[in-house]
Amino acid sequence: MNGAGVMEAVGCVLRRDLMLVLRQRSDLFTTLFFFILVVSLFPLGVGPDMEILRVLGPGVLWVAALLASMLSLGRLFASDYADGTLEQMLVAPQPLPLLVAGKVLAHWLSTGAPLVLVAPVLAVQFDMPGEGFWVLVVSLLLGTPVLSLLGAIGAALTLGVRGGGVLVSLLVLPLYVPVLIFGAGAVEATLSGLGSEGHLSLLAAFLVLTLCFTPWATATALRISLD
Amino acid sequence: MSSNRFRWSAYAAPANFYSLTGKLIPWFAVPAALLLLVGLYLGFFMAPTDYRQGEAYRIIFIHVPTAWMAMWLYVCMAVYAAVGLIFNTRLSSMMAAALAPTGALFTFLALWTGSLWGKPMWGTWWVWDARLTSTLVLLFLYIGAMALRASIDDPRRADRATGLLALVGVINVPIIYFSVNWWNTLHQGASLTPKGSSMATSMLMAMLVMTLAFWLYSFVPVFVRVRCIILERERHTDWVRTLAGEAR
Amino acid sequence: MSWSEFWSAGGYATYLWASYGLTALLLAIEAVMLVRRTRAVHRRLREMQAMEGD
Numbered sequence: 001m002n003g004a005g006v007m008e009a010v011g012c013v014l015r016r017d018l019m020l021v022l023r024q025r026s027d028l029f030t031t032l033f034f035f036i037l038v039v040s041l042f043p044l045g046v047g048p049d050m051e052i053l054r055v056l057g058p059g060v061l062w063v064a065a066l067l068a069s070m071l072s073l074g075r076l077f078a079s080d081y082a083d084g085t086l087e088q089m090l091v092a093p094q095p096l097p098l099l100v101a102g103k104v105l106a107h108w109l110s111t112g113a114p115l116v117l118v119a120p121v122l123a124v125q126f127d128m129p130g131e132g133f134w135v136l137v138v139s140l141l142l143g144t145p146v147l148s149l150l151g152a153i154g155a156a157l158t159l160g161v162r163g164g165g166v167l168v169s170l171l172v173l174p175l176y177v178p179v180l181i182f183g184a185g186a187v188e189a190t191l192s193g194l195g196s197e198g199h200l201s202l203l204a205a206f207l208v209l210t211l212c213f214t215p216w217a218t219a220t221a222l223r224i225s226l227d
Numbered sequence: 228m229s230s231n232r233f234r235w236s237a238y239a240a241p242a243n244f245y246s247l248t249g250k251l252i253p254w255f256a257v258p259a260a261l262l263l264l265v266g267l268y269l270g271f272f273m274a275p276t277d278y279r280q281g282e283a284y285r286i287i288f289i290h291v292p293t294a295w296m297a298m299w300l301y302v303c304m305a306v307y308a309a310v311g312l313i314f315n316t317r318l319s320s321m322m323a324a325a326l327a328p329t330g331a332l333f334t335f336l337a338l339w340t341g342s343l344w345g346k347p348m349w350g351t352w353w354v355w356d357a358r359l360t361s362t363l364v365l366l367f368l369y370i371g372a373m374a375l376r377a378s379i380d381d382p383r384r385a386d387r388a389t390g391l392l393a394l395v396g397v398i399n400v401p402i403i404y405f406s407v408n409w410w411n412t413l414h415q416g417a418s419l420t421p422k423g424s425s426m427a428t429s430m431l432m433a434m435l436v437m438t439l440a441f442w443l444y445s446f447v448p449v450f451v452r453v454r455c456i457i458l459e460r461e462r463h464t465d466w467v468r469t470l471a472g473e474a475r
Numbered sequence: 476m477s478w479s480e481f482w483s484a485g486g487y488a489t490y491l492w493a494s495y496g497l498t499a500l501l502l503a504i505e506a507v508m509l510v511r512r513t514r515a516v517h518r519r520l521r522e523m524q525a526m527e528g529d
Binding site: 271451462 | 481486487490491493494495497498501502505506509512513516517519520521523524
């Protein structure tokens, strides 16, 4: 029996994960609502002064996106680990890093992409001026996949381990820091008139680098966890 | 069948490494103590009072050594982790495990003494410059490695998982340093260069002596810890049983 | 300089001695914990020996 072609296998993984998410939409909504909730709580905590909120806006939106992404990591491999699908992927003839990439893409589509769409709406709460919206969307569009890719390493290392979400957060937070700095920084730079090309280019560079290297690291982590 | 040539590879065996480290500990502890005394004497009685920072600058005789050791121990940990992952040697992973707590401690001390130096000097306990932020991230990396190891029951899986994490961290720290530097230069300011004045020779000497003292000292807790780890993990082997039988 | 001048460190006494003090304290705690761990390991090994020896 000839193994399915690599791209077909990746497509298969992608379709399956997306179907699972669509069937059990709670995962999708959990992340989204968490994001909305965290962002909306900040003005209540900080006070209604629009001057302050305008300054805080980009940072708050980005931190909330980061936290939402972090919280969703537990679900990346958990169900496949539980029902044995993950072990099947490990012994499949297709390269594991590519299968992992497929899973991460599905994860991002169901957790990161909705944030990108909703963020501009929430930015209104922080009185974000017009030019900020576009940069916010682009920065999140570039940055949230990086968060998913980096987070996958943490999720893979902690498969089936007690301590769960907190442990993953601890492991993954140092990796997230540069993304946060440049993501929020891009929006802040635009709002202060400095231009965000530098930040966005770096985010794009992060995306390319993580696309190239993290699937391999995640695959290694999966093998470590499952052998 | 054994040749007369000395083979370093013999020390990859836990049993041999155990006895080697046992013999080496005094050779590091005593010079460390001596150098510490020399360093403190140089730092407090020979180095002059800084005309700008007064007596408070003497914190650097602890702050700088702990900061360097924090980074150095992480590099060592990452190297042992890499060797353990590539060659599948147990002892390398045990050394990585032994290095983490001491490294974390030095990182914490570096941050703490840095804060205590920053407050009287620049009026603030903390500042988000590249160096401090990277050191804080380094602390999280150490703690993350220790937490991960503690939460995985299977020792071999723990070894490999922590090893991979350590390697990912090694790549991360320079990236963070670069990111924060960029971030700071864009925000114009906030990055510190404590070396405002050039250092008097005596200050430099004291600092170097203290750094050397800390480096020598670091071998001691790491060796003691790795010996514990070896005994714990190898407790079912013959040589450990013999050792336990002989003891008291 | 006199000893009292030495200890007061030009007004920076708190910062200076807190730094050195904390360092000494934490290193001492690390040492104590390691001693205890060593003893615990050896005790456990002896117990194992005793159980198997019968």
